[in-house]
Amino acid sequence: MFSRGKWGIHPETHKTATADRPIESMKLPEKVIIPIRQHIGAPCEPVVKKGDLVKTGQLIAVGNAAVSSNTHASVSGTVTEIAVKPHPICGEDMAIVIESDGADQWEENIPTNRDWQAMTNEEILSIIKNAGIVGMGGAAFPTYVKLNPPKDKQIDTLIINAAECEPFLTADHRVMLEYAQSVVSGIKIMKKILGVQNIIVGVEDNKMDAVKVMREAFGDLAQVIPMKTQYPQGAEKMIIKTLLQRSVSSGQLPMDVGVVVQNVGTAAAVADAVIKGIPLVERIVTVSGSMIKEPKNLKVRIGTSFADVIAACGGFEGTPGKVIMGGPMMGIAEYTVDVPVIKGTSGILAISVKEAKKMEESPCIHCGKCVSVCPMGLNPSMLSILAEKEIIDEARDEYNIVDCMECGCCSFVCPAKRHIVHHIKYTKKLLADKAAREKGATK
Amino acid sequence: MSADNALTLEQKQAGIFTVSASPHMLSNESIPKIMWTVVIALLPAVIFGMVIFGGGAVQTVLLCVISAMVFEAMVLKIRKRRICINDGSAFLTGLLLAMCLPADVPFYLPIVGSFIAIVVAKHSMGGLGYNIFNPAHVGRAALVLSWPVAMTTWTPMTYSVDTVSSATPLGVLKLQGYDAVVQMFGGQADMYKDLFFGFRGGCLGETSVLLLVLGGIFLIYKGYIDWVVPVTMIGTVGVLTWAFGGSVGLFSGDPLFHMMAGGLIIGAFFMATDMVTSPITKKGKIIFAFGCGAITVLIRLIGGYPEGVCYSILLMNSVTPLIDRLCKVPSQKRRVA
Incomplete structure (x- = not known):
């Protein structure tokens, strides 16, 4: 009676503004601000200095700690500054500023075409690590750490999280519709590394078109399961509970119950890194909210300022009251639009002054x-x-x-x-x- | 980058953005919405009471509601708080108090009752959200102690068909026994029917089981009250009166009568579910409702008063903080979700 699985809420989804809009590549920004701390774990160390010429995809900062991640130049050009800059999560943090030369000249050998099936797990893992791949759902936990669980943990299931339960966001939805082949390749690669047979893709049932596309793309490789649209369905513990009826207790990690959960966007990024050799230099961002003139799903280079991204969507429609990185439920309110897009930026929302109005708090009435x-x-x-x-x-x-x-x-x-x-x-x-x-x- | 596409400085500076913790999106739930919804759920029973008890009921309801709102405004003014009597909480307290009073009480009783409910029971504890006891019931309890005769002088129904007596069924049961009650209604089937539809003596808003249950179901559907509270409380009263309420040994009582008589229905659906004064977790609510039911039966069967709903809820209100400490989190099982 007490263990009824009743939890969560049903906020208005607001996804129609962008759900049907194909991903557009945003044109190159004039400069990018690339923070050295974009992921969970230790910040990385810059390996370039002011005045250096860099190419797109070039390693500019390395993460040597056990849990950290590399960072790459997202445009070609000149390093003009390594200094404290506005940061979407930390307020301010150290960042590498690159002025674009407009040529977008890629590092040699990118893109390439590699046969991952011939590689060992260690080789693939080191590619994923070097390419700076982190969880694309928002938390930005380094992917190679998750794919390399301690030997004593028996992993039997890989869950691909495509719930996208946050209102407004449609980036994962579009990735499934448009990059289905990359997602499939990424999942095959992760399947090989983890050595699991059971793969489940969990999608909220407000994206049945994506379920259909994924089912066709996967065939027998994975089960694609529509889940009830209910926030926070996409939280790791919730999705494991929904799909496997396994409970991750307080203090436990998913791997303690034999599960690895990866975001669907991460799968696509893994495929790009392993097969084409492209490090994580761009991502899909949903730009939406009542104060954005033309809501879009944009492919944006890491380090592009919010101001540039919003300008690419026609600018503000009226005076915004709040600019949010991520979704409206867990996103972070920004104090300036000069903050850059980072690896975990799943969305940029601008809402009106009225919507942003802070409600006056009154005493708790114990309604429960x-x-x-x-x-x-x-x-x-x-x-x-x-x-x-x-x-x-x-x-x-x-x-x-x-x-x-x-x-x-x-x-x-x-x-x-x-x-x-x-x-x-x-x-x-x-x-x-x-x-x-x-x-x-x-x- | 072309200049027309870039953000103007003005647009950038327009954004003196609000920075606050997530979430940035809220439901339209609010305290006034809850309070007025409960008022709507009570209205059918109140109107029914006005119809069967006549003008006295109308006067009592108006006096209670108006004086409750006036006292609320005065206290908020004295406490230098924003005067927000339109949030419905004082209206609701006044309405609930009126529903627990006989229809023809002297005019000063509703006023004194509202004063005690709003000023003493609610604001002396810190106002909405901080009161320990259900304000309407504190008001009623004070009136019963101060004017015992006025509070037990029952108004005859405006169109009594088959009953002459204005006494309450529980009062008759206490003094003359079960057979006298059945006789009063002219048969057991008629008794159940009259209790269910509300053609009987009693406080002005407590009589119609049908309308109160409908109002309660509306609130359960709206998610404002938890069904376990009325079900547990009424169920406890039913089981205990069935077991111990009879005159010829165990399990000879009439549970149906006890479940429909007195103020149990209004108490179980609208008083024991009062958010502020009842426990917050489901487990706590069940303990609370069981306690309310058990004490009600104790008072009805053994105590000196014919009815015990008001006192049982007040007594359980006093242990609500303890129950909340006992049931801190919903349950261990759910915690590992």
């Missing part, structure tokens, strides 16, 4: 709506109340705040318009600061 929608089975009401009082230990020890993935369902449904996710993020920050202080004290 947040509790009933929380996909992790937490008590968001109590977490927000504890946050207000800064009772952080209780939030961690008794209310499991660390399990929160900040999907935003609780804030979405709250009739008192409480900023629950904000409170939770704040508490997590206080807990991290406290842990850092305690670590410092014991040293």
Whole structure:
């Protein structure tokens, strides 16, 4: 009775603005700002210096740490600056600025045509690592780490996440429709590396055209399963639960239940890297929202500023109140449009002043709506109340705040318009600061 | 890049963008929407009460609602808060209080009751969201203690067909026994019928089982109340009165009578489900509703009062924070989802 799989919300999807618009390649920007921190893990180290000439696809910063990722030049031209620049997630961070020469001259041997079937797993993994491939769904976790689980973990299933449950976003949808062959090749490559037989592609049932295309493209290689359209269906733990009825407990990773989850866009990027030798220098970005004149799905070079991307979509329609990187549920509000597109930028949204209006918070009335929608089975009401009082230990020890993935369902449904996710993020920050202080004290 | 395509400086600067934590999209759910929806769900039963009890009921309802809103506005003014009486919460409290009063009470009872509900029970605790006890029930309980006679002087129905007495069925049961109740209605089938449709003595809004249940189902459909609360509370009363309510040993009671009589239906659907004063998790709600049902039966069968719904809910309100501590997260099973 308590374990009913009832969770999540059904926000308006707003996908019709861009769902039927084929991917357009955006013209080359005049300059790109490429941050050295675009992924989960350690930032990478620049290997070019000011004044260097670089070609498209050239390695410009390396990630040598265990979890890190390489970064490549996304245009050919001159390195004009290595300095602190606006960053879509960190506010500001170190970045390499390249002024384009307009020629888009690619590094030698790109593109090439390689026979991946003749390569060993180690060779393929090192190509994926060197090409700087990270998860394209938004979190940007280095892909080679996920594809190389510790030997003691038995992986039996590869899930391809094509849920795209965030409203507005249609990038994955278009990738499935237009790059089906790359997706299939990418999945074959990942299948070889992981040595799994069971491959499931999970797609929300508001994209049945993509389901059809994927089924035709895959044949017997993978099952393509339509899932109920329900946010946050695309969260790793949720998609595993939906497709395999396996539960990933608190503190566990998908590989602990024998599963690797990869985004559908990542599969296409893996194919490009392994077969054609193209590193991750561009990605598909959905540009949408009520304040964008011509919403589009654009293929954008990494490092292009939001301002350039928005200009390529006809500019703003009126005065935007908020510019968001990612979807409206988990995306990040930007303070300037000078921030660049990074590897995890799945969408750029501009919404009106009215839509961006911050609602006044009122006291919790204990309606319990947040509790009933929380996909992790937490008590968001109590977490927000504890946050207000800064009772952080209780939030961690008794209310499991660390399990929160900040999907935003609780804030979405709250009739008192409480900023629950904000409170939770704040508490997590206080807990991290406290842990850092305690670590410092014991040293 | 051509200049006309690039963003103008003006457009860039226009963006003094709002920066806030996600999500950037909210549902249109709001406290006023919840409150007014509950009011709508109660209206059929209130109108029915006005029809069968006449002008006194109209006066009592108006006095309760208006005085509740006036007190709310005054307290918010004194507390230097934004005056938002149109959020419906004071209206709802006034309406619920009126529904728990006899129709022809003297005019000052609704006013005193509203004062106690709004000022004492609600705002002295910190206002909406912070009160421990259901304000309407605190108001009613205070009135019962202060004016016991007025609060048990029942109004006869405007068109009594087969019943003469204005006494409540539970009152008759307490003083004269079950057979007298059946006799009052002129047969068991008639008794069930009158209880179900609401042709009986009692507080002005509590009589019609049919209309209250319909209102409750509407709220369950809307997602504003959880079905487990009324089902558990009414079910508990049914089982316990069946087991212990009879005069000839165990399992000889009349559960159907007890489930439909008194204020149980309105209490189970509209009072025990009050969001602010009941537990937040489903498990907690079940414990809460079971407690309400059990205490109701204790009072009805053993206690001095004929009816116990109001006190049982108030007593369980007082342990709500404890139940919430006991059931912190929905359940361990769901947590590993």
